[in-house]
């Protein structure tokens with residue numbers, strides 16, 4: 001991390017764009033984003049993962065085209081397209097994009113609401129939805145490379161788990177689970193991963209799972225009702241605040257309070273690099289993955 005921070009300090013300057021006010025801001029306001037659990041991460045080759053701005057939003061790098069343009073188009077479209085408006089409550093708020101100069105390259109970054117905001121101890125899981133993670137225009141090579149990844153999970157469940165981060169309430173430790181572990185998951189180990197993520201051993205995981213599956217059911221209703229878009233390789237981010245569970249264990253909070261108020265548990269769709277027209281057909285790939293996810297989560301309550 002030290003390396004990137006030095007690089008950031010040395011190389012990043014913020015370019016003015018007509019869309020935002022970042023030009024007047026300065027470097028110390030930006031840091032590596034601590035709660036990124038999957039996707040392209042910061043590495044020593046100088047690539048950047050997600051960054052966090054002191055004003056609360058995250059900056060997601062979109063170095064590639066057409067994926068970057070597709071994602072921007074999608075976030076802009078959701079603001080105006082009546083058929084997509086119901087999705088707004090299920091995606092991070094979008095604040096435009098900006099360029100940062102990293103190692104002499106101008107990299108475009110989306111500015112998005114940080115889904116972990118307001119969580120003092122965020123537990124975050126990235127679940128990529130769909131058995132098929134390549135869009136119909138993908139080359140044979142891309143199809144093969146995608147199909148080879150997370151093969152058991154995608155075939156068995158129609159989703160896969162590229163990463164998570166959990167505050168384990170009993171031990172007080174943080175567990176991180178990355179994409180290489182995710183690629184090895186089978187049926188039993190997937191259930192075990194969910195149990196670990198929901199702090200199953202502390203006895204309160206059913207409260208979290210009820211909030212999560214109820215929000216997922218609302219999202220599924222929308223997917224069943226629309227035939228405008230199909231989305232490939234997009235993830236659902238599951239987030240809850242472990243501090244609330246600690247409050248339950250210590251007796252500082254009552255179970256009823258956390259059952260009634262679900263604001264400490266969230267789901268949001270992210271990663272819209274592969275959105276294509278639906279041609280009046282339902283997105284069965286997404287629907288079946290999400291339905292299975294709901295069923296599996298309910299089964300471990």
Ligand SMILES: Nc1ncnc2c1ncn2[C@@H]1O[C@H](COP(=O)(O)OP(=O)(O)OP(=O)(O)O)[C@@H](O)[C@H]1O
Nearest residue numbers: 035036037038039040092112113114115116126271
């Ligand atoms: N708005 C957000 N708020 C909080 N965390 C986020 C947000 N968007 C993304 N993340 C974090 O960053 C990770 C990667 O996000 P995303 O999938 O959009 O990136 P990506 O590099 O396009 O991924 P991929 O390699 O799968 O294409 C997520 O797993 C999540 O941890």
Ligand SMILES: O=P(O)(O)O[C@@H]1[C@H](O)[C@H](O)[C@@H](OP(=O)(O)O)[C@H](OP(=O)(O)O)[C@H]1O
Nearest residue numbers: 039040064067133146149162179233273274
């Ligand atoms: O799960 P993994 O192993 O991280 O694999 C990545 C994942 O499939 C991304 O969705 C994909 O980005 P896009 O298809 O959106 O480009 C990326 O392609 P990339 O390596 O070409 O960036 C893959 O590496």
